[in-house]
Amino acid sequence: MKLMNLNKDLVKINQNLASSGTKLRIEQRGSRLSLRGPLPCQESPKEFKVQRISLGLPSNQKGLQQAEKLLQLINLQIEHEQFNWERWSKKSPRKFQPKNKVAIEEIIEQFKLEFFDINETIASKASKRSNWNAAYKPYLRRLQEKAISNNCSLNKELFLETLTSYSANSRSRQQCGTALNALANYLKIKLPDNWRKKSYGYGLHKAQFRKLPSDAQIEEAYQLIPNPEWKLVFGLMATYGLRNHEVFFCDISCLKNDGDKILRVFPNTKTGEHQVWPFPPQWINLFDLNQLGENSNTLPKIETDLSQTTLQQVGKRVSEQFRRYNLPLTPYDLRHAWAIRTIHLGLPDTVSARMMGHSVAIHTRTYHHWITRRDQQKAVDAALASITN
Template identity: 55%
Template sequence: MDENQKLLDINHDLESKGINLRIEKRGKVLNIRGSLPDKKSHNLSKVQRISLKLPHDINGLEEARKAIELIDFQLKKNQFCWSNWIKEKALSSTKTNKTVISNEIESFKRQFFSDTSRSKSSAGMISTWQSAYKPYLNRLIAVSHKSTLKLSEELLVKILLSYRENSRSRQQCGIALSALARHLKVELPKNWKQLQSGYGIHESNFRELPSDKEIINSFQLIPNPKWRFVYALMATYGLRNHEVFFSDLSCLKKGGDKILRVFPNTKTGEHQVWPFHPEWVALFELGNITDTSDLLPDIKTDLKETTLQHIGRRVSEQFRRYEISFTPYDLRHAWAVRTILIGLPNTVAAKMMGHSVSIHTKTYHHWITRRDQQIAVDSALSRVKY
């Protein structure tokens, strides 16, 4: 098929799809011609051209078709912007875009920290912003600064898809960007959650969680008694890395109830945690402590000078230093699974872990489902008469 016939066929196909734009050959290059918003008044439309500077050949025609389909999508979503298609204005548009998007994200940041409905402490909110929002918004800013794309559905999808499918990063990016989109009233595609993909069971490596025996054996690998104490607390109480340094340890004194209270200035605020397994309190020598003032490693915990995230990283660094074969968070996940297997209600376990029931159910869906199914099976078998 020659180029002229190909051009006619593509334009005919576009017409049959109800797209009011056409490929136009001018000399040896291709343009787009059709009804487009006026450059000065977007409320008006008139017949205009977009210079694609594509060669009049089969490949150029296919690229032109894709460009028309993208423009048609933008027009229908009310997201068409001339600055994306006028090459000679790209530089000035990029500078303007950089300022606009930076301002929009700064507005979102102010709204995030002023939201009084959040139950988190100020330190927790700072930690959440630094770890769960800032990395993804920084990537959004970096990408937008190199292009003329406005902060729109198209740009947000582009950022989301830049993270590996089924990864924890893509899931968290999806959460952060959807919060930004709500703030800016930007419409997201209906399949956003599918694109976000989530932190699936097959990716979270829960099958590689350490067994109780591995946890006990790894405890012996830590020569420093203070870091051994940190490890024991995390294993027994399922604490986040930083929570070890922001907990009331007086419950571990002789006669104490061994119910640990996590302070309000942590990521998700104050909550109480019971030991699972309870016998690990004695096994790891956590009980009958006389002096709680010198139990923990000497690291900076003043939140005016550091962050919860930085404190958490110090714990992870020590695990690697002592060549522990799993991560600190694996201890927390193992604790959670332990509570599920013994039948602790989801609402209670979630409260102890300092997160919502929905997060708990989603994260540990595999084991919760198995537990509930096992209860049903056991109940059914109990009614069978042999």
């Protein structure tokens, strides 16, 4: 009960600060309180960026009262241009020579503040939070563990050691490369010139080498699902190539009998808003998706409030359900099969990539094998046609 009251008081204080135009906020981190918001940069005091000040105060009512007073003091110092980092921190926010766990944690927290924009909408905050938890946090944690075990500072050698701790040609390695590259840019650490090549694993994605299900096999797997609600989830993913979580974050009113069948994925998803066409369109009837246009409540009842859950948790729920039904394919098999289908049908790569919600570069790397074969086949057909003519 005391913790609940503390949380309510903290929310109320921050709401009052926002109403008064104050940009700093009090936040609770474990058993301690800190301040967060735009603060002067040490190198350029006239410039501001989102940073954190650890107050060292306990997370209780007394600590909260003290934190509020300190916040007011810092606000006054900033207004009168008297704020000095030496008073609030013994180390410069940009002097990164960590030798222990606390120092590294502070660096990553500073980087996290840069990652999140305090002026975002609730929707984009939820999307960024999901992206941080899945694509950044695990790899930064491993970097931190290696720095502590080696008792060394953050440098390009440590970054490289962390990257190569993941299997070559794996998606984890590619994501690790992206996360560490972003942190290196923030810390002004120069990585090896071939960094991108070393973390290029996604270009040799398993999708290129595994046998993806045929359309007939997908239709057979659909029949293995006993629950009609999860059948609709399967049908949507197969027909539109959706990511796991996107099924629950899209406008399905287009599936009404008089709708255009062009699905709009909402902005609060992993890669933002995009539109998708059905491939093949006849699956809309085969998987009985028209009923979704009339009643979206026919989808499974799972938590989709992004203030209570994350996109990863929603996606994980879908994957768990596929395993529960012992389906002979994964959710991403459906997505990859959709992509290959569009390649065989001759849809331009730029259009297909846009529908899938990723860049053309990612699309080309991931589906290079099939795209190359399609283009080669076109060249062969053209050559044969010229001979016959």
